[in-house]
Amino acid sequence: MPIDPQAYRPEAALLTLGDAFFDPVAPADFPETRLRFRNDRAAAQVGLNTLTDDEWTRHFGRFEPLPDTLPQPLALRYHGHQFRNYNPDLGDGRGFTFAQMRDDRNRLVDLGTKGSGQTPWSRAGDGRLTLKGGVRETLATEMLEALNVPTSRTLSLIETGEELQRGDEPSPTRSAVLVRLNHSHVRIGSFQRLAYERDEAALRKLVGYTLSNLYDEDSDDPVRLLDLVVARTARLSARYMAAGFVHGVLNSDNINVTGESFDYGPWRFAPTWDPAFTAAYFDHQGLYSFGRQPEAIHWGVMQLAVSLRQIADSEPLVAALDTFGPRYQPEVTEAILWRLGVLPRDPDADRDLVQATERALRTSGVGIDRFFFDVFGGDLPDTYAEPWTEVRAALAAYEPRKGRAHSYWSGEPCSMLIEEVEAIWAPIAEHDDWSALNAKVAKIREMGEALAS
Known part of the structure; x- marks a missing residue:
């Protein structure tokens, strides 16, 4: 297999947590695997860009194990607040983590899936992803990366040949499996589950894993972890605002502890600076509206503090939590100055x-x-x-x-409003024509080059 032996550095750190943190699962056996998008730019950062298309689909559509990393897929266990209501019946319901490795920045990264089949946490769902959902996530991650927002990257999108029934899309609709490259899939909800179960030993173990593997710190101090998460999530909140991005569902199971945005469902980019603009049609109270996202993320981090209270004193946790606002303000200033150029x-x-x-x-x-x-x-x-x-x-x-010499500045601004997403999807749905998607990804990357520091 032509994996780059110098760039490919496999890991299996997740296994050190033990099987109380995850469930081994098997991927779905799809009728077909048709490669629709491969992100060689991201793959090069972990030594996987030299895979042939056939090898690519075997590993990212059939999930043959990559060498020397996790021997089988693992569905992670977690809880979370969903629209401020606690739900103990969560966990990876249509995805799993199936590999870990070091990237070109020496960060531990996960390869995780969306739409890879049922798990013990599917809650009567089919464990599948619509092709349109995969296209939308590809567009979201490409756009956010270009706009300097910490985000997962869509590594692969493979059409899987099934017909799915969905209430929010014309059905039957086409199916896909997506692979994302993410710095971590450890969520705030991962800690909430352990606190809910009053498992202090497991909480301490997860704190140590997170600090050691995701922050490169030789520590198991819960207060130190909260302080780092506050800093990272304050930055994420600020970058969302500067990008004009609305995630849509900032539940505590959708906020990870490295401050990297991921798991895109009803996302939107706001057309204008309207704090009340919402992405999810079911967000009737505007809880996760454009202007309330810093508040929503801060509230989520507060739930991490509540969870860590079982293994740390309240006073230093509260003190760390209270730095969110003072950290957010300079971060949003820096992010908007970056966009102003x-x-x-x-x-x-x-x-x-x-x-x-x-x-x-x-x-x-x-x-x-x-x-x-x-x-x-x-x-x-x-x-x-x-x-x-x-x-x-x-x-x-x-x-x-930075100057405006790049060819991007001689054209029109690159945007990603909902009408554009629908216009990209229409030729795929009607004629299996992927040219609009490919052209848009190229345009987004051109913008990214023009904006890059």
């Missing part, structure tokens, strides 16, 4: 510029993607009149962090 200047001036930008976006109704495209580098076009006077004056003092 200017270098930081002074903390007070930077904060004022960002607040003026948010006010003008909210009151003007200008499209988020249009504005950040036009202003990149700090030169606001003359077509922006009121309410942009304050922003224009503030930008005059800033230096660009």
Whole structure:
């Protein structure tokens, strides 16, 4: 098998936790495996880009074990709050972790699935993923990566030849299995399950695993873990806002402890800076609306603190939790300055510029993607009149962090609004025409290159 022997560094750290943390499972036996998307850019970071297409589909569609890593797929156990209601009947219901390895940054990463079949945690579900859902997740991860949001990457999408019945899609609809590359699948809900079961020994073991393997720290201190998670999730919240992204379902089982966004269902990008904009049609109260995402993530991290209370004193946990807001503010300032394409200047001036930008976006109704495209580098076009006077004056003092020489800036802004997602899906559904998806991925990556620091 042509795996790059220098870049491929297999691991099996998950096994050190013991079988109380997961259930060995078998993948579904699909009628067919038709490769629809392979992310060689991400695969190169873990030494898998040299696989042939046939080998690729065997490993990521039939799940033949990769060498020297996990011997079989593992469905992880966890609980979680779903729309603030606690649910002890969760766990990997249509996915599993089937390999671990080191990436080119020496991080431990997981290969996890979506749509790979039933597990003990499927709760009467079929364990499958619709092809449209796989296409949507591919688009979300590519767009977020380009916009500097910590995210899982879609490594592979394979059509599996089954007809699925779904209430939110025209049915029957086509099926797929997706493989994601993720820094971790350890969720806040992973700790909640152990706290719910009052298993202090297992809680301590998971704290040590997380600090050692995901943060490279020789520690088993729960307070230290919470402090690191607060910092990472504050950054994620800020990057969501700068990207104009709405995850849609920020339940505590969908927030992992490395602050890396993952598991995309009803996501949307907000057309304008509307704090009330929601992604999920079933989010009737706007709990996970665009403007409430930092609050939602902070609330989720609070549940981690509550879980860790069984093995740590309350006072230092509360103190760590209370740093979320003070950490979020400089993170959102930095993230929006990055999208503006200017270098930081002074903390007070930077904060004022960002607040003026948010006010003008909210009151003007200008499209988020249009504005950040036009202003990149700090030169606001003359077509922006009121309410942009304050922003224009503030930008005059800033230096660009990067020029506009890249060919991307000679075209139109790359966006990913719901209408565009539907327009990409339509030719796939009607004619099995994947050209629009491939073109969009290429355009997103071009934008990523133009924005990159």
